[in-house]
Every structure is written in C-alpha cells, then in structure tokens.
Amino acid sequence: MTDLARSGAVLGLLTGLGLLLVWRGLPRHRQAGLAGRVLPYLKDTPRPSNLLTNDTPAKGVVATLFAPLVGELGGHVERLMGGAASVRQRLLRAGLAPDVERFRAQQVIWGVSGGSLMLALGTLSALTRGSSPVLVVLLTGIGAVSGFAGADWFLSHRATRREQRMLAEFPTVAELLALAVGAGEGAVGALERVCRLSRGELSDELRRCLADARAGASLPVALQGLADRTGLMSLTRFVDGIVIAVERGTPLADVLRAQAQDVREEGRRLVMEAGGKKEILMMVPVVFLVLPVTVLFAVFPGFSFLNFTM
Known part of the structure; x- marks a missing residue:
C-alpha cells in the first residue's frame, strides 16, 4: 500500500466517522429528555425572583453546543462502567459536590482529549512513516481508555490527598477542642472557636457540621454526617467519642485528649x-551500586600487582 493510499484510507475513515456523527445527531434520531418533554407545559408559569437564581457564569457558544452531546456520552459511560455509589463517595471524600453526572461529563472530556491526542499522533505517523490505519484506530482507543481511567484515578488521588491533610490536622484540632472544652466552653462553642481560629480541610468540614447544626440538625447528627463524608477511621472514632460524651455526659475534654493521642500513635505507627x-528499596543501591564498587576497589590493587609481577 502506497503512502497516497494510506493517506486516503485515514481521510476516508475520518470522513466516515464525521458523517456518522452528523447522521446520528439529526433531530429525528434524538430522544427528547425530561426537560424537553416538560418545558412546553411550563411556559406560562411566573418567572422566579432573581434573588433565588444561582450566580453561575454564562456558558460560551461551544460549551452550549456540545453540552447535550457530552451529557449523553456521560450517560453511556455511566451505564457501561457503573459504580455511581463509589464515585459519589469519592466526590464527598474529595470535598466536591456529589454530582455523578458532572464527573461522568468530565470523564468523557478526558477520554475525548486522550483519544484526539492519540488520533493526531497516529495520523501523523501514518502520513509520515506509512503506519497501518489499524494502528491509528488502536492508538485512538488506547488514548480514550487512558483518559477515562486517568479521570477516575485523579479523583481517587485527590480524595486520598485531602484525607491525608485532614489526618495531619486532626491532632492539633483535637487538642484545641480539648483546651476550649476544658476552659468551660460547650461542644458547639468549642467547635465555633476552633473553626474561627484554624484553617484547613478539617476546619472546613467542622464549619459544615456547624452549618448543619444551625440549620436544625442536632450536633450528633451533624457530626455523623462528617464521619459519613470521610473515609478515615480516626475521624469516625472521634465522632463516636464526641457523640457518646454529649449524650451520656462523659467528660468531653478527656475524650478529646485521648483521641488526639490515639491519632499521634497511629501516625507514628x-x-x-x-x-x-x-x-x-534502600537495599537496592547498596547491593547493586555501593557493594560492587567497594569490592572493585578492594580487588583491583591485587590484580594490578599480579599483572605487574607477571
């Protein structure tokens, strides 16, 4: 197959995919969503107040055009991969809104970006070196799958890093809570004082607990929400200790100091x-680098003396 034939095959493949996408996007092939079916019946409803609208930035023309396509592809990815509960839990652990559909849309963007990059590299290789079109398709698939997996890995990595920061902040926050309670503050007052004086991931979670408590939830329920949003056993034990101390009247300062000591011991372990x-891993450079050089320095003078005497 000549270079011209390979180039024609690649261009024909791209043209066919483009025509297939255009045919798939025709109005008669689209399925009306829930918003499209309900919106015609809501035109006569009064407009809500501007005070109730979200201050979200206006979307650009490109984002508006491709938003339905990205949302549809995200739905297909969700049906293929599943694991919505795991994704929602990792989003909460990462401090993000539990919006699985938005994450799937981001995952589609990552996959399309990876596939487009590998498609460009494969096409360039086909045009310059005469690579097979099958290799171009294979590289495109590998790029798309790598993009999907990369988005999932990045979410897990972000959740793990945030939990590590919370675990590093936890002993100090527990000590501050113990000092505030020992000085005569109540549980809510101690949390407010610590949140006012500290900054960090754990402080943000405690502020969220206080907001839930001010919204009407009891303090044990709000703290249990903190334990459910994170995957740290230390914070779960911490919340259980505070809940038991508040409900049974156990000295809260002693419980907080014991929790801080347990976290320090766990960090040391x-x-x-x-x-x-x-x-x-530390033995690898010693065995393969330092030890051979030492043996060489010890043996080389003897070999040199033998060669000299001979």
Missing part, C-alpha cells in the same frame, strides 16, 4: 510501617 516497606 504508619511512619514505622512506611520505613519498613522502604527498607528493601
């Missing part, structure tokens, strides 16, 4: 475990 796991 994690550091020791990480050091034990890194011990094998």
